[in-house]
Structures are given as C-alpha cells and as structure tokens.
Amino acid sequence: MKKFNLIIFLMVILAGMTFTSAALAEFPDKPLTYVICFDAGGESDITARIQQQALQDALGVPVVIVYKKGGGGAVGWSELMRTKPDGYTVYGTNLPHTIVQPMTRGNAGYETEKIDNIYMFEFTPDILAVSVDSEIKTVDDFIKYAKANPGISVGGSGQPSANSLGCEAFGKLTGLKLTYISFTGSGTAVPALLGGHVKALMTYTSMAAQYPDKIRPLAVAADKRAQALPNVPTFKELGYEFVEGAYRGVAVPPGTPKEIKKKLEQAFEKVNYDSGVIKKMEDLGFIMEYYGEDASKALVTQLTDYYGKLLKDLGLLKQ
Amino acid sequence: MLEAIVGSFGHIFTVKVILMIIAGLFGGLMAGALPGLTATMAVALLVPFTFTMSPTEGLIVLGAIYMACIYGGAFSAILVNTPGTPSSIGTTFDGFPMAKRGEGERAILIATFASAYGGIIGVIFLLFLAPPLASVALKFGPPEYFWMAVFGITIISSLASKNVLKGFIGGAIGLLISTIGIAPIGGDVRFTAGYPQLQGGIELIVALIGFFCIPEALTMISNRTQKFHLTEAKHKGGILFKTFLEVMKKQGNLLRSSILGTIVGILPGAGGSVANLVAYNEALRVSKTPEKFGTGIPDGIIATEASNNAVVGGGMIPLVTLGIPGAPPDAILYGVLLLHGLRPGPELFTTHSEVVYTFIMSLFVATILMVPVGILSGRLLHRTVVRLPIRFLAPIIFFLTIIGSYSIRNNITDVYIMLTLGVLGYVLKRLDFHPGPITLGLILGPIGETGFVQALLMGQVLPNKWMIFFIHPLSWVLIIMSLLSLAWPLLMKKFSKRWNIKEMSVDES
Numbered sequence: 001m002k003k004f005n006l007i008i009f010l011m012v013i014l015a016g017m018t019f020t021s022a023a024l025a026e027f028p029d030k031p032l033t034y035v036i037c038f039d040a041g042g043e044s045d046i047t048a049r050i051q052q053q054a055l056q057d058a059l060g061v062p063v064v065i066v067y068k069k070g071g072g073g074a075v076g077w078s079e080l081m082r083t084k085p086d087g088y089t090v091y092g093t094n095l096p097h098t099i100v101q102p103m104t105r106g107n108a109g110y111e112t113e114k115i116d117n118i119y120m121f122e123f124t125p126d127i128l129a130v131s132v133d134s135e136i137k138t139v140d141d142f143i144k145y146a147k148a149n150p151g152i153s154v155g156g157s158g159q160p161s162a163n164s165l166g167c168e169a170f171g172k173l174t175g176l177k178l179t180y181i182s183f184t185g186s187g188t189a190v191p192a193l194l195g196g197h198v199k200a201l202m203t204y205t206s207m208a209a210q211y212p213d214k215i216r217p218l219a220v221a222a223d224k225r226a227q228a229l230p231n232v233p234t235f236k237e238l239g240y241e242f243v244e245g246a247y248r249g250v251a252v253p254p255g256t257p258k259e260i261k262k263k264l265e266q267a268f269e270k271v272n273y274d275s276g277v278i279k280k281m282e283d284l285g286f287i288m289e290y291y292g293e294d295a296s297k298a299l300v301t302q303l304t305d306y307y308g309k310l311l312k313d314l315g316l317l318k319q
Numbered sequence: 320m321l322e323a324i325v326g327s328f329g330h331i332f333t334v335k336v337i338l339m340i341i342a343g344l345f346g347g348l349m350a351g352a353l354p355g356l357t358a359t360m361a362v363a364l365l366v367p368f369t370f371t372m373s374p375t376e377g378l379i380v381l382g383a384i385y386m387a388c389i390y391g392g393a394f395s396a397i398l399v400n401t402p403g404t405p406s407s408i409g410t411t412f413d414g415f416p417m418a419k420r421g422e423g424e425r426a427i428l429i430a431t432f433a434s435a436y437g438g439i440i441g442v443i444f445l446l447f448l449a450p451p452l453a454s455v456a457l458k459f460g461p462p463e464y465f466w467m468a469v470f471g472i473t474i475i476s477s478l479a480s481k482n483v484l485k486g487f488i489g490g491a492i493g494l495l496i497s498t499i500g501i502a503p504i505g506g507d508v509r510f511t512a513g514y515p516q517l518q519g520g521i522e523l524i525v526a527l528i529g530f531f532c533i534p535e536a537l538t539m540i541s542n543r544t545q546k547f548h549l550t551e552a553k554h555k556g557g558i559l560f561k562t563f564l565e566v567m568k569k570q571g572n573l574l575r576s577s578i579l580g581t582i583v584g585i586l587p588g589a590g591g592s593v594a595n596l597v598a599y600n601e602a603l604r605v606s607k608t609p610e611k612f613g614t615g616i617p618d619g620i621i622a623t624e625a626s627n628n629a630v631v632g633g634g635m636i637p638l639v640t641l642g643i644p645g646a647p648p649d650a651i652l653y654g655v656l657l658l659h660g661l662r663p664g665p666e667l668f669t670t671h672s673e674v675v676y677t678f679i680m681s682l683f684v685a686t687i688l689m690v691p692v693g694i695l696s697g698r699l700l701h702r703t704v705v706r707l708p709i710r711f712l713a714p715i716i717f718f719l720t721i722i723g724s725y726s727i728r729n730n731i732t733d734v735y736i737m738l739t740l741g742v743l744g745y746v747l748k749r750l751d752f753h754p755g756p757i758t759l760g761l762i763l764g765p766i767g768e769t770g771f772v773q774a775l776l777m778g779q780v781l782p783n784k785w786m787i788f789f790i791h792p793l794s795w796v797l798i799i800m801s802l803l804s805l806a807w808p809l810l811m812k813k814f815s816k817r818w819n820i821k822e823m824s825v826d827e828s
Contacts, residue, residue: 040650041651041652046658049366052370067729072501072518075516075730107508110515149780151780181773182773184503191459195456198777210657280660
C-alpha cells in the first residue's frame with residue numbers, strides 16, 4: 001500500500017513537471033474554475049449555473065464556480081489580469097461594465113483591451129417598465145406623464161451601468177427630464193417599484209420575465225423582440241432609435257495560448273447550442289448571442305466607441 | 320392548505336430525507352461555527368449538489384444548512400468570542416463571559432433552545448402570515464432604510480452604556496471604514512489609495528474576523544503565562560433539562576426577539592446581522608437589570624439567538640410571496656428556485672403548493688432536529704476548546720482567521736485587511752473600545768448611505784428635497800423609535816431611583 005502511494009506521488013510530481021507541454025495536447029485534464037465577479041444568486045451566477053452542466057459535458061472535466069465579488073466586478077477583473085494564463089481559470093465578464101469602469105475610474109485595476117473575451121453568450125436588453133397597477137400603459141403614456149411631471153424617478157441597477165446610461169440616453173432622445181435612482185442590483189430595484197418609491201424602472205428583460213405579474217414592460221431596447229416577452233414592442237418599432245443592454249461573456253487571462261482559447265471558445269459555443277441551456281436562458285428573459293473571440297473583440301471596439309461618446313456628452317469621463 | 324401540509328409529511332418523513340436534513344444540519348453547524356464561512360457562502364457552495372436532486376429535496380437540504388449555519392455561529396461566539404457569522408455578533412457579549420466563567424456548555428444549551436424557538440416562530444409566521452407581512456417589505460422605501468440605519472446606530476447608546484462616547488466613536492470608525500471602496504450609489508471610487516483591490520471595500524466578515532478574532536487570540540497569548548487553558552469547565556449533572564426549563568421561562572424575551580427577527584428578516588437588505596443587535600438592545604431596555612447585560616447572562620444569548628434564527632423564516636416571507644429575497648442567503652435560494660424552473664411568487668403557492676409546503680414543513684423538522692444535533696456537536700466542540708491548551712488553540716485560531724478571511728471572496732487582499740484591522744482592533748480594545756459598535760457602524764453604513772442618497776434623489780421633485788425624509792408616516796415611527804432609543808439611558812438614570820426601590824422589593828420577596 002505504501003509503495004503504491006509512493007508511485008502515485010511520483011506520478012503526480014512527474015505530471016506536474018511535464019504539465020506545460022502536456023497541457024496543450026490534452027487540455028483540459030483537470031477541473032476548470034469559472035469565476036463570477038458578482039454575488040452568488042445574482043444573474044451572472046444564474047447564467048453560469050445554467051451553463052455549468054453542459055460545460056462539464058463539453059469539456060469532460062468538472063467545472064467549479066467561485067465568486068470574487070466587489071467594486072461592481074472590478075475586483076475580480078483586476079485579479080484576472082494576474083491570473084495564470086493556463087486556461088483553467090475563466091472569468092465571467094459583462095459589457096458595458098468592462099468598458100465604462102476604466103473610462104470613469106482613476107484606476108479600475110484593468111484595461112478594457114486586456115480582457116480577452118473568448119465568447120459572449122447572451123444579451124440582456126434594457127426595458128422601460130412600470131408597476132402592473134400603474135396608469136401608464138404604453139411608452140406614449142410614459143412620455144406624456146414625464147412631460148407633465150419633470151424629474152420623475154426611474155430606478156435601475158448600478159451607475160454607470162447599462163441601466164443608468166440607458167436612462168440618460170432615452171431621456172436625451174425624447175427630451176425628457178428623468179431622475180435616475182441607482183439600486184445595488186436589479187433585484188433590489190423591484191420592491192422599490194412595487195412599493196411606489198420609484199415611478200418606473202429602466203431595468204433588464206430578465207426582471208420582466210421573472211416578475212410577470214408585477215412588472216409591466218413598456219418596450220424593449222433591442223433590435224428584435226425578446227423570446228420571453230413576445231407581446232412587448234421594441235423601441236425601434238415605436239420609432240425610437242434606442243438600443244441598450246448588457247452582454248455576458250467569458251474571458252481568459254491575458255497571454256493564454258491560442259490553442260487553449262480555441263478549445264474553450266468551441267466548448268462555450270457548444271454549450272450555447274444546447275437546447276436545455278437555450279430554454280432556461282430564454283425563459284428567464286436572456287437573449288442568446290453567439291459572439292466568438294473575434295466577433296467579441298469587434299463588439300467591444302464598437303461599444304467602446306459608443307460609450308466613450310455618451311460618457312463624454314454626460315461629462316462622466318475621468319479627467 | 321391543511322391538505323398540502325399533511326401531504327408534505329409523506330415527503331419529509333422518509334429515511335432518505337431525514338438523513339439529508341441531518342447531514343445538512345451537521346454541515347451547516349460546522350460552516351456556521353467557522354468564522355468566514357457564512358450562511359450565504361455555505362448555501363452557495365452546496366448549490367451544485369442540489370442539481371442531481373429534485374427541487375424539493377434540494378430546497379430541503381439548503382434550508383437545513385441555512386438554519387443550522389445561523390445557529391452554528393453561536394458556538395464560536397460563545398467559545399472563542401468570535402461570531403461565526405455576522406448574525407451572532409451580539410452572542411459574544413454575554414456568551415463569552417459565561418464561557419470564561421466555566422459555563423460554556425450552559426451558554427451553548429441556551430443558544431440551542433433559543434435558536435430552535437426563534438426558528439420555529441419564524442417558520443410559523445412564514446406558514447400562516449406570509450402574504451400580509453410581505454406587503455410590509457414594500458412599504459420600506461429609501462427614506463425608511465435611512466431612518467432604520469439611524470435607529471440601528473442609536474442602539475450603541477445602550478450597547479455601550481458604560482461609556483457612550485467611546486461607543487459612538489467606535490460606531491463612527493465603523494461607518495468610516497464602510498465608505499472605503501466604490502460608492503453604493505453613483506459608483507465613485509473612495510479612499511482606495513490607488514489600490515484597485517480596495518474597490519470592493521472592506522467586507523463585513525473580514526472586519527468581523529479582524530476585530531473580534533485577532534484581539535482575542537492576541538489576548539490569549541499575552542495571558543498565556545498565567546493561564547494554561549482558555550476557560551475552565553465545571554461539569555454539572557442535569558444541566559440539559561435545567562437549562563431547558565430556564566430558557567422556556569423567558570417567554571417574553573423569546574417571543575419578542577423572535578418577532579423582531581421575523582420583521583427584520585422580512586425587510587430586504589437587512590438580515591440576521593441587524594436583527595440580533597436590535598433584539599439584544601430591546602432585551603436590555605425592558606430588563607429590570609440592564610447593568611447585568613454584558614457580564615454573561617442568559618437573557619443576552621436568548622435575545623440574539625432567538626432573533627437570528629427567526630430571520631430564516633422571516634426572510635423567506637417576501638421570497639415565496641413576492642420573489643424578493645429578504646436576507647442574503649435567500650437570494651441564493653431564489654436562484655435555485657429559478658434554476659429548477661420554479662418562479663417565486665403567489666403562483667408558487669397554487670401551482671407548486673406541494674413543493675412550497677414541503678419546504679416550509681421541512682424547515683420545522685430541521686429546526687427541531689437541530690436541537691439534538693446541536694447539543695451533540697456543541698458538547699464536542701466545547702470539550703475540544705476547553706481541553707486544548709492555549710499554545711495549540713491560539714495558532715489554530717490564527718490559522719482559521721486566515722482561511723476564513725480568504726475564503727469569503729477568494730481574495731488574498733482580504734487576509735492583509737483582516738490582519739491590519741486585527742491589530743487595530745487589539746489596540747482599540749486595550750483603549751476600551753468594544754468591537755460591537757464598530758461592526759454595527761460597518762453593517763449600517765451602506766444601508767444608511769444607500770437610503771440617504773436615493774432618498775435625496777427622490778426628493779428632487781419636492782419643493783425642498785430634504786422633506787422626503789419627513790413625509791412618510793413610517794419614517795416618523797422610526798424617527799421616534801430612534802429618539803427614544805437614544806434617550807433611554809438618560810431616562811433610565813432619571814427614574815432609576817424610583818425603580819430601584821421596586822426592584823429591591825421584588826428581590827426580597
């Protein structure tokens with residue numbers, strides 16, 4: 001028995017020494033760590049949990065989800081910069097967070113370009129929503145009401161965020177004066193709406209899907225209607241050029257070998273075509289997206305341009 | 320409903336489910352007793368294991384873990400003066416002095432019975448009064464959260480009645496520490512001194528470990544030459560039954576604390592960390608012998624432990640009726656429900672009534688089973704701590720503080736922060752600043768700040784934006800409660816002469 005243990009021990013050491021060369025050939029051969037930079041139980045966590053099983057099947061190794069929360073994700077992403085680039089640690093990422101944080105903070109701890117997104121798997125558009133018992137039934141009603149009551153309160157998650165910037169952009173587009181009130185998450189803004197503390201929410205489609213009997217979505221800020229909300233028009237249909245929302249993806253540490261990135265990209269793509277994953281995501285109001293590594297880069301570049309201009313207009317760019 | 324309740328027994332009373340509950344209870348107890356592993360973390364860690372179970376079984380296990388974890392925090396609070404979870408901060412005040420006197424086992428038993436009592440009361444409210452109580456959660460807007468934080472701060476005046484000034488200075492230190500990092504509203508970066516790692520601010524658990532654990536371990540070491548063991552254990556026969564009767568005689572305290580815990584649990588954003596201190600404060604205020612609080616009396620432990628376990632049931636009230644998590648661990652249960660395709664809300668009771676009622680009834684069973692499981696583990700843990708010489712105990716505690724502070728966010732920076740705060744805490748303790756008010760400031764800082772800024776933004780449509788703090792009736796209730804709480808020690812002093820006479824006559828009779 002003792003001898004056997006010794007052999008295993010030596011094999012482990014040997015495996016460790018040859019690891020760097022073997023890794024390329026047999027990646028992955030040990031558990032993958034999937035880091036979520038937000039609270040357990042939040043939406044980033046839920047999407048990762050939906051992927052977990054399918055991802056384990058696609059990679060053939062266990063997937064462990066851990067949390068490194070703080071600073072609206074920035075604490076985790078600055079850690080990503082220093083993580084060993086062996087492909088065994090991937091980080092959940094969010095847009096526009098990784099674009100606007102470095103633009104507005106003195107030192108966010110990372111640079112947008114250093115976040116190497118290998119796959120962006122979903123888009124959650126903004127929605128403008130009111131409580132179900134509100135007298136506001138359409139976007140036109142809302143605009144009429146907001147014109148009559150300048151400065152009405154619109155709640156949302158975080159600042160600057162897809163919600164807060166969406167609220168600003170929509171106000172600018174329609175010439176309305178709205179007061180954005182930031183909450184520490186999409187979920188915490190909901191009771192404030194139901195209790196009448198804010199008049200409306202600039203929130204995400206997922207909230208309308210999760211609270212169908214309490215929230216009345218007026219319009220979706222996307223190119224097409226959301227699967228979970230087939231009866232809710234897009235702003236574009238109503239004649240407003242307003243598209244805004246948050247993307248979720250996964251990134252690897254800077255310097256990760258190309259072959260490993262390719263394997264992870266393929267695995268996440270496979271997960272994204274899993275019918276069980278699609279159903280669960282769409283039921284919760286998320287819109288499936290299929291941005292591979294190159295497409296993700298292009299998306300980030302395009303959005304960096306957009307948010308740069310928006311933040312400059314709002315006077316929010318760091319000095 | 321009755322049918323559903325009776326039907327649920329068929330699901331719960333199977334060997335498999337009962338074994339799962341007991342396993343969950345042991346796991347939760349251990350997680351709760353280890354500082355750094357909170358109920359939220361313990362529940363989150365176990366989520367993947369529930370994927371292979373049915374939704375009902377998964378919820379049952381997570382519920383048992385949650386319940387036991389909140390209770391388990393009392394063990395370390397009593398035995399080594401370190402709250403295992405933020406819900407047991409107040410348990411250190413009287414639990415540890417009792418343990419130092421050699422009554423650790425009795426203190427643990429008190430905590431056990433009080434926790435079970437509180438847990439059951441919370442679940443009863445969840446079962447019978449969930450819909451009407453859930454609407455309370457919605458009445459609380461930003462101005463109310465601000466006033467609630469103010470009320471919470473006033474607790475210091477009775478918590479630190481021996482030196483109110485030092486108490487408030489401690490509270491202010493806590494409030495200041497809570498401002499480090501990204502502002503909860505607006506996203507400004509504050510006091511990070513250029514370190515991106517500090518963007519996340521000082522995590523409450525990390526500060527708890529630093530302020531409670533490190534000073535205690537350092538004190539232990541500095542007294543090592545005089546004392547070989549941390550505490551002595553006096554063994555007493557028949558302690559189990561005697562303590563049970565003793566706790567059950569305190570119906571007023573038990574019931575008041577449990578109801579307070581339920582109410583705080585219903586409010587989203589507040590949780591056991593607030594509930595246990597509020598309950599402690601109220602127990603102290605109605606007591607005829609407030610000066611005995613903090614010296615190791617059962618009433619202190621009863622108040623904190625009954626209230627924090629009542630939070631479990633209370634926090635689930637808005638969760639199951641509105642889909643709004645009341646306390647942080649409920650957010651994870653919410654995620655589990657969603658993952659299993661169960662959408663919390665009124666329709667959960669109608670379309671999935673079996674799942675809901677089985678879950679609620681399983682919490683009952685878990686709470687009751689928690690008593691034997693707790694007594695068993697408590698005795699074991701107590702003996703270990705009492706028998707371990709300080710030269711082993713102190714290094715073990717140091718080791719656990721590092722593991723604990725790292726594991727909360729998987730971040731090494733938190734370990735450095737914890738050690739820094741630990742040294743600061745030791746110095747402050749020598750200067751007679753108690754860690755209680757400091758952590759209270761740390762807990763209430765973000766709640767108060769968020770409410771304050773949000774309310775001011777809301778107030779912009781009013782003629783004067785400051786009016787927002789005074790136009791809701793509920794705000795006034797909280798304002799009056801704050802004033803009363805602040806003035807209480809002074810009022811007590813004024814009337815103490817009259818009351819002393821009464822008390823004496825009671826004592827004599």
